[in-house]
Amino acid sequence: xxxxxxxxxxxxxxxxxxxxxxxxxxxxxxxxxxxxxxxxxxxxxxxxxxxxxxxxxxxxxxxxxxxxxxxxxxxxxxxxxxxxxxxxxxxxxxxxxxxxxxxxxxxxxxxxxxxxxxxxxxxxxxxxxxxxxxxxxxxxxxxxxxxxxxxxxxxxxxxxxxxxxxxxxxxxxxxxxxxxxxxxxxxxxxxxxxxxxxxxxxxxxxxxxxxxxxxxxxxxxxxxxxxxxxxxxxxxxxxxxxxxxxxxxxxxxxxxxxxxxxxxxxxxxxxxxxxxxxxxxxxxxxxxxxxxxxxxxxxxxxxxxxxxxxxxxxxxxxxxxxxxxxxxxxxxxxxxxxxxxxxxxxxxxxxxxxxxxxxxxxxxxxxxxxxxxxxxxxxxxxxxxxxxxxxxxxxxxxxxxxxxxxxxxxxxx
Amino acid sequence: xxxxxxxxxxxxxxxxxxxxxxxxxxxxxxxxxxxxxxxxxxxxxxxxxxxxxxxxxxxxxxxxxxxxxxxxxxxxxxxxxxxxxxxxxxxxxxxxxxxxxxxxxxxxxxxxxxxxxxxxxxxxxxxxxxxxxxxxxxxxxxxxxxxxxxxxxxxxxxxxxxxxxxxxxxxxxxxxxxxxxxxxxxxxxxxxxxxxxxxxxxxxxxxxxxxxxxxxxxx
Numbered sequence: 001x002x003x004x005x006x007x008x009x010x011x012x013x014x015x016x017x018x019x020x021x022x023x024x025x026x027x028x029x030x031x032x033x034x035x036x037x038x039x040x041x042x043x044x045x046x047x048x049x050x051x052x053x054x055x056x057x058x059x060x061x062x063x064x065x066x067x068x069x070x071x072x073x074x075x076x077x078x079x080x081x082x083x084x085x086x087x088x089x090x091x092x093x094x095x096x097x098x099x100x101x102x103x104x105x106x107x108x109x110x111x112x113x114x115x116x117x118x119x120x121x122x123x124x125x126x127x128x129x130x131x132x133x134x135x136x137x138x139x140x141x142x143x144x145x146x147x148x149x150x151x152x153x154x155x156x157x158x159x160x161x162x163x164x165x166x167x168x169x170x171x172x173x174x175x176x177x178x179x180x181x182x183x184x185x186x187x188x189x190x191x192x193x194x195x196x197x198x199x200x201x202x203x204x205x206x207x208x209x210x211x212x213x214x215x216x217x218x219x220x221x222x223x224x225x226x227x228x229x230x231x232x233x234x235x236x237x238x239x240x241x242x243x244x245x246x247x248x249x250x251x252x253x254x255x256x257x258x259x260x261x262x263x264x265x266x267x268x269x270x271x272x273x274x275x276x277x278x279x280x281x282x283x284x285x286x287x288x289x290x291x292x293x294x295x296x297x298x299x300x301x302x303x304x305x306x307x308x309x310x311x312x313x314x315x316x317x318x319x320x321x322x323x324x325x326x327x328x329x330x331x332x333x334x335x336x337x338x339x340x341x342x343x344x345x346x347x348x349x350x351x352x353x354x355x356x357x358x359x360x361x362x363x364x365x366x367x368x369x370x371x372x373x374x375x376x377x378x379x380x381x382x383x384x385x386x387x388x389x390x391x392x393x394x395x396x397x398x399x400x401x402x403x404x405x406x407x408x409x410x411x412x413x
Numbered sequence: 414x415x416x417x418x419x420x421x422x423x424x425x426x427x428x429x430x431x432x433x434x435x436x437x438x439x440x441x442x443x444x445x446x447x448x449x450x451x452x453x454x455x456x457x458x459x460x461x462x463x464x465x466x467x468x469x470x471x472x473x474x475x476x477x478x479x480x481x482x483x484x485x486x487x488x489x490x491x492x493x494x495x496x497x498x499x500x501x502x503x504x505x506x507x508x509x510x511x512x513x514x515x516x517x518x519x520x521x522x523x524x525x526x527x528x529x530x531x532x533x534x535x536x537x538x539x540x541x542x543x544x545x546x547x548x549x550x551x552x553x554x555x556x557x558x559x560x561x562x563x564x565x566x567x568x569x570x571x572x573x574x575x576x577x578x579x580x581x582x583x584x585x586x587x588x589x590x591x592x593x594x595x596x597x598x599x600x601x602x603x604x605x606x607x608x609x610x611x612x613x614x615x616x617x618x619x620x621x622x623x624x625x626x627x628x629x630x631x632x
Contacts, residue, residue, distance in 0.1 A: 006622035017591040157457035405584045
């Protein structure tokens, strides 16, 4: 009996390894690198410009099918390409009746971006709290990191011990603001190269959102009044000199909001059915518009709003994924399923199972019949070989390989 | 008889075991010195930044120790058995063959388990000396699959060594390497596969019975 179990484990090991590596090698050979288009909005002709690649040459098209080369594209997106246009002396003096100068273009150009794998991640829950008003031009990394468990703890990097005074100071400040320990979510920008510091946005255990920063060594803790019913699942804080918003947040319902500097008022972005597990999110902003793009592996949805976040225009495009191409159809027929240990949509290593669909069953049935004939040839009765047949029927080519490689043990066990 | 078997197996693998323990201690010392050097050269706050904000894996030097230990112990324990087919003598002891085999691999298993626990405790202690518990947890989470990979390497190597026919060995080797790769190449602490690693790792211990059966039957 134990020998039979050993053989089954051997079969399962081969099926398991084959279902990971055979599809992997197949796709190494046949996968087509699908280049996702970038979509821009021209403040000059108020049209979408979509990047395309023909061979190695990049060009742009609009919805009417007009083609633009790089120079034309740059002229149509002067705010995005202002440095290039300045260098060739082609930056217009004004646009849409507004005078253009480098400072205002630079100030108003913003870029917000988050990809699916940056959302599905679990960073180490320790954060540096910068001195936000040090009087210095550049921010400096602090000598300690904080965590928010049952109190606001600072850990000194030099001694790897808790800084009690600072811990008590911040814990008391948060308690005074009725912060409910521990923190559920902490979001801030720990990059010391940012232009200035706005500290962290922290969701307490009762889903109340607080803004916490350090000003001249003292804690500043402000309750944002953002409703605790919002179901925040992701926050991204990114200081920009424009100081229009602190960053953005996503809710469980797939809504996206900007957290404005106007008393933390939320600005809802006009997105429909945003799926943060599948769609990368980006906002390109300039003096006139906000171009919000949601890009998945097979589609892009772009919404352009004015500076008051009213929708100006929308664009949508779809393209076939690898599984919709001939190589994908072949893979779906040959492999009943495929296993992967990682996925582009997540930072987690896990098993990502892809079932190919009913079309693979035909091959599995043929292979099962073939296995039956092979077993008969090996003089193995159905009573002894039924498990092999089940394995081949369920796992197709992978099971067939396993059964071929691991011969049945004889009748004496 | 089990005690006599333990002693016999211990005699075979003691040098391999002490050798791997010594190698582990040397590499852990290197990890310790490397952290100390990093803290000194870039300063604690920057080194913490590399580790906490960029997940700098300061401990990856230990990544391949468990697998190496597993393979070395399996060779030390089972390759002498295969010379002159000495395993046949063991199998003629007055006990069930499968029980004997399980007893044999249990010795290697417990020694490796002890070694990996020692490595984990030491790397946890070293990390805990310089970093907060969150980092220690990151280190132990990441290295967990490497340790289980060491046990898998031992079980699979033992099965491959005992297998008497080269053609079947050549089947086992690539699939074993592919399976082992899942445990070692996971340099990502963000995995949710602890239960799978543990369960499938221990399940591979049963694999030894099939090649042993082939050996006994001379097929």
